[in-house]
Amino acid sequence: MASPHVDVDDLIATLEQIRQRGHSAHTVFRDWVELMLFALQRRDEPYLEILEGYRERADMDQPDGQRSADLFANAFGQLQERMAETDADVLGAVYEEYGMSSDAFGQHFTPHPVCEMMAEISGIVDDSETDGRQTVLDPACGSGRMLLVGARHQPTSLFVGQDKDPLCAKMAALNCCFFNIDAYIVQGDSLTVKYQRAWQTSHSPMGGSVRELDEDETEDLRDSLTAAFENMAKEQSKDDASQASEAQNVNVSTLSGREQASLLAFDSDH
Numbered sequence: 001m002a003s004p005h006v007d008v009d010d011l012i013a014t015l016e017q018i019r020q021r022g023h024s025a026h027t028v029f030r031d032w033v034e035l036m037l038f039a040l041q042r043r044d045e046p047y048l049e050i051l052e053g054y055r056e057r058a059d060m061d062q063p064d065g066q067r068s069a070d071l072f073a074n075a076f077g078q079l080q081e082r083m084a085e086t087d088a089d090v091l092g093a094v095y096e097e098y099g100m101s102s103d104a105f106g107q108h109f110t111p112h113p114v115c116e117m118m119a120e121i122s123g124i125v126d127d128s129e130t131d132g133r134q135t136v137l138d139p140a141c142g143s144g145r146m147l148l149v150g151a152r153h154q155p156t157s158l159f160v161g162q163d164k165d166p167l168c169a170k171m172a173a174l175n176c177c178f179f180n181i182d183a184y185i186v187q188g189d190s191l192t193v194k195y196q197r198a199w200q201t202s203h204s205p206m207g208g209s210v211r212e213l214d215e216d217e218t219e220d221l222r223d224s225l226t227a228a229f230e231n232m233a234k235e236q237s238k239d240d241a242s243q244a245s246e247a248q249n250v251n252v253s254t255l256s257g258r259e260q261a262s263l264l265a266f267d268s269d270h
């Protein structure tokens, strides 16, 4: 994740070709993300259903290789190439850049060097320094960029990302699959702990895979993560109480890095 700026102009030019056939930037980007997610899960039916929306006359008049389905596939190829070159969150960079041309979506994620710093202050250290498997959580994960940085430091940890925005949750699931990370990605509100959907990505020497959890699995995931999080909060408040009693004569009040950071790392048996 060293790359501070990822050039995504050629990728956006490909998506633009589709948009100019009468679709909005948001529709094109959302459908591209969904097509990749369905393709990786080998879910042909919803994949073809999305493409059906692009089979109007303007598209059928295009020569072979220039139809929307071809352009979506080209953009997937360009994404893979750029990720291989940069090892960075290219998908998030396309979202940031393309979203600037739309009123319907768009936001900026944390720059890569700041993600590195956040990982450090959140206690994500080299694998060799941890005792047992850790779970690393980003409760507002966006495209999952912080999880990707965390996985570079602790590749054997379990990563959990949550975002209430469906497009962000899907980007994070895709990224964790692309970067071959063991992760759960939840679409849901971290404050109300309501889960709408969840995906599991799995590491393998052959490359990552992704699958959507069914309702029961999603509920089980919610229960086990809530329990793990509550345990961590109890441990943390015990630590804070003992630190407060040690420091009661010090007249300085500061927020620790851990309290400010959204990224958390804790020991878990999950």
Ligand SMILES: C[S@@+](CC[C@H](N)C(=O)[O-])C[C@H]1O[C@@H](n2cnc3c(N)ncnc32)[C@H](O)[C@@H]1O
Binding pocket: 107, 108, 109, 110, 138, 139, 140, 141, 142, 143, 144, 145, 146, 162, 163, 164, 165, 168, 188, 189, 190, 191, 192, 262
């Ligand atoms: C600025 S982005 C940060 C993304 C990522 N952590 C990073 O550093 O690049 C903030 C994200 O928080 C998500 N978010 C805001 N409130 C949330 C909530 N209550 N539950 C889950 N996600 C939330 C938004 O949808 C958005 O994607």
